Amino acid sequence: AATDADLIAAVAAGYDLGRRVLEASGGYDAHNNAGWHSTGTCGVFAACIAAVRLRRLSAEVGAQALGIALSFASGTWAFLQDGAMTKRLHPGHAAAAGLLASELAVQGLTGPSQVFTAPWGGFLPTYAPGTADPAALATGLGQGWRIHRSSIKPYASCRGTHAAVEAVLALRGGEPAERIEVAVTPTVARMCGGSSAATLLDAQMSLPYAVAVAWLHGAADLPCFAPEIRGSDAVRDWMQRVDVRRDAAITSNVSARVTLHRADGTRHTRTIDSPLGSWDRPLPDAAVAAKYRSLAAPVLGLAQATALQDAVWALGTGISPHHLAALCGRATEMTA
Secondary structure, rough: OOHHHHHHHHHHHHHHHHHHHOOOOOOOOHHHHHOOOOHHHOOHHHHHHHHHHHHOOOHHHHHHHHHHHHOOOOHHHHHHHOOOHHHHHHHHHHHHHHHHHHHHHHHOOOOOOOOOOOOOHHHHHHHHHOOOOOOHHOOOOOOOOHHOOOOOOOOOOOOHHHHHHHHHHHOOOOOOEEEEEEEEOHHHHHHHHHHHHHHOHHHHHHHHHHHHHHHHHHOOOOOHHHHHHOOHHHHHHHHHHHEEEEEOOOOOOOEEEEEEEEOOOOEEEEEEEOOEEEEEEEHHHHHHHHHHHHHHHHHHHHHHHHHHHHHHHOOOOOHHHHHHHHHOOOHHHHHO
8 A cells, every 4th residue: 555655755746846847848837838837748657657656666666657647648738718616627528637647557558658758749849849958858957856846826817917916915904006017038928918707717827816816905815806896897997907017028938027006196016026825935834724624615614624734734644545545524523
């Protein structure tokens, strides 16, 4: 049976390969601007290698599993046009497909050996023509673990909005404002520049919405994306006052420069290069736990959510992965 040490190693391996595939595709901008949603396209390899490691499969079987996973790599940004729900499908599909690939390999199904580099149909030539960097798959392998480059989102909106939200929260107070100008990369402007809040996804992918609720409510957590707030006149009015601008001088997709235009004609600017939750500005453990409980407790019940939290914090002391899996299931009698 898998141990908690196996689980920790599997998670680390999954993060590592998933990010490496994205880097080998030319990076976030190149891959996503081509229309691919990297959560789905790269995430399936992450889930696959995690399953391979957790199940302690051989290198030979693991190689076949990755070849099979290639056939499941999918997901595009088309959902952004109308706030469709398929964005939610991509992480779940990647996880399920990665696990399925490992099981099919165990059962003897074979996959292509040149998963990433086959000239016709390999992942990089097909999904990243002209931008691929195959060497990135192995650069610093076993040393520069990519899990250390991951982020946790303190707000309930796209990560590309977080620097602007943080800046707005810092600038609130004082004299009334007339409008807010937000400068971001061209990629973020394209991805999050929309002013629709018709659906939850629309609002979560909208810089004007995230900035508006942060300014009006002093927060951008999940309750701020409820239908009654999305449909409020105050939020709609403020969304029209948020001016999203492309700025080539801003080179990071997590950075933003926010300028608050006050009614008295004064301006106040705040630049956030690395928003809270970034790898170099990590959330404190208490903040991570609080966000987790806010999302898990309504689904699992507070008692079960707390038990799962305690079990995760205890990883490395002999906690069984099966115990964790059981706690992730539907609410039990613990919540009664």
